[in-house]
Amino acid sequence: MALPTFIAIITLFLVPAGASAGTKFGFALGTNILASAIVYTAIAVPFGSMLFYATRSTEERSKMGITRAVFGYVIGMVLSIGYIPITNALGGDQRAWVMFATGFAVLAVIGLLAAFFANPERNPDPPSTRNNAIxxxxxxxxxxxxxxxxxxxxxxxxxxxxxxxxxxxxxxxxxxxxxxxxxxxxxxxxxxxxxxxxxxxxxxxxxxxxxxxxxxxxxxxxxxxxxxxxxxxxxxxxxxxxxxxxxxxxxxxxxxxxxxxxxxxxxxxxxxxxxxxxxxxxxxxxxxxxxxxxxxxxxxxxxxxxxxxxxxxxxxxxxxxxxxxxxxxxxxxxxxxxxxxxxxYDLDDRYGQIVQELQERAESSQSPS
Known part of the structure; x- marks a missing residue:
């Protein structure tokens, strides 16, 4: 989704300047749906799923979740504080906003690709279930x-x-x-x-x-x-x-x-x-x-x-x-x-035993009969 992300971020700011109010509203609505409901969802679901595939450890998953939340909050705060001064410094017009969006879109692409290449799936689906869609x-x-x-x-x-x-x-x-x-x-x-x-x-x-x-x-x-x-x-x-x-x-x-x-x-x-x-x-x-x-x-x-x-x-x-x-x-x-x-929600107390039993099942299914 790196390329669709790049496109979706930039198109948010390409509202046709000379169009009617209705056309502008329709463009804004459509590009927001594309960016938030479609592209963001297509990123967030597999990104969230990577917590599962990266490790079985609750402690490690918690560290990942905390890190994700901290950086997400900090970046959101930096953007909310900085986007007006930055766009004003670039001229304050639509061109300035497109330039700002392009720079942010490039950073988003780099971040998504880095997350992809740096995170192999260490807890993959068992071979018996990979092609068995529910x-x-x-x-x-x-x-x-x-x-x-x-x-x-x-x-x-x-x-x-x-x-x-x-x-x-x-x-x-x-x-x-x-x-x-x-x-x-x-x-x-x-x-x-x-x-x-x-x-x-x-x-x-x-x-x-x-x-x-x-x-x-x-x-x-x-x-x-x-x-x-x-x-x-x-x-x-x-x-x-x-x-x-x-x-x-x-x-x-x-x-x-x-x-x-x-x-x-x-x-x-x-x-x-x-x-x-x-x-x-x-x-x-x-x-x-x-x-x-x-x-x-x-x-x-x-x-x-x-x-x-x-x-x-x-x-x-x-x-x-x-x-x-x-x-x-x-x-x-x-x-x-x-x-x-x-x-x-008392799963924390049972989680270790559940993981152990799943591991024993996996080892039993792989052992020769």
Missing amino acids: PFLESIGLLFGNRYWVIMLLVMLLANIIYALSSGSGIYYVKWVLGDEDLMALLGAVGLIPVVVGFAAVGPLVKRLGPAKTVRVALLVGIAGSLVRVVFPYELWALLGFGALVTLSTIPIMAVGGVLVNNTVTYGEWKFGKRQVGMANAASSFGAKVGTGIGSASIGWILALGHYDGAAAAQPDSAVTAILLISIGVPLAILIGMYALMRF
Whole structure:
């Protein structure tokens, strides 16, 4: 997908300048679908599956997942900070944006090719299953028969709802609840602290507790922080101090969510005798995208129920309540739901024995009769 990635990134910025508004909208919609729904998905699913094929070790998979999350977050932050100054320095016009996109597309191609050539599959499919494709409906049935995969499907869906709510609700909260939209800059700066702490802590915690228990501990921290904010919803100190705990609580699932999903593939192979790496990652990725869509849309739905009017000089109490819901209430409920689900994910305790039994099966099938 390296070449399609290069093309998709550049075409995002090739909107025909002299076209009608409708044509521009159609071009923007089509190129965004191409880049995000098609090309990105075609990269993300096999890229996520490489966690499984690189190693059977949960610790090694966790290190890979953490590294991936850290660099993804850092690069995203660098881009979000730098793209305006860079494009302005290049002239600020469409040509400048195309130049910027081309440079980024080249880096993306280099990164994808480096990832490909540097990562051989050390945990390949058994010879007996390589050409034995599972029918689609049977594959779906096997996934939903894998209780750990179902848990992770729901957890990742809920996690992406929180991510969408967090990224979209802040401006409403500081403007209409705290009364100062300029606080967004302070909020963004302070918000980096739990991210840095979270990524620094998640590795040692995973090594000591395992990925699932690390996620559960973090969710409890987020629940505690949210409860304080429920009691003090109009206080800036509660937002900065205890809102940071909510951000901190989402870092482990961001870092090791893919690890927990791929470990369910090993469980499914042990239980059903069939390995579903691509399908498990694809379906989980689809669930995450659904969560992002629900989270983004729910901001508008809840605000509409509260009779929010963005053009008004002041908001009714119902709109302020709606803002408190999307900023505090709904995320708290989701964190509780995620914790409840993760209580049933006890695969970490069984994983070593499952891997050993799979290895014994493989050795037994290869030994002469």
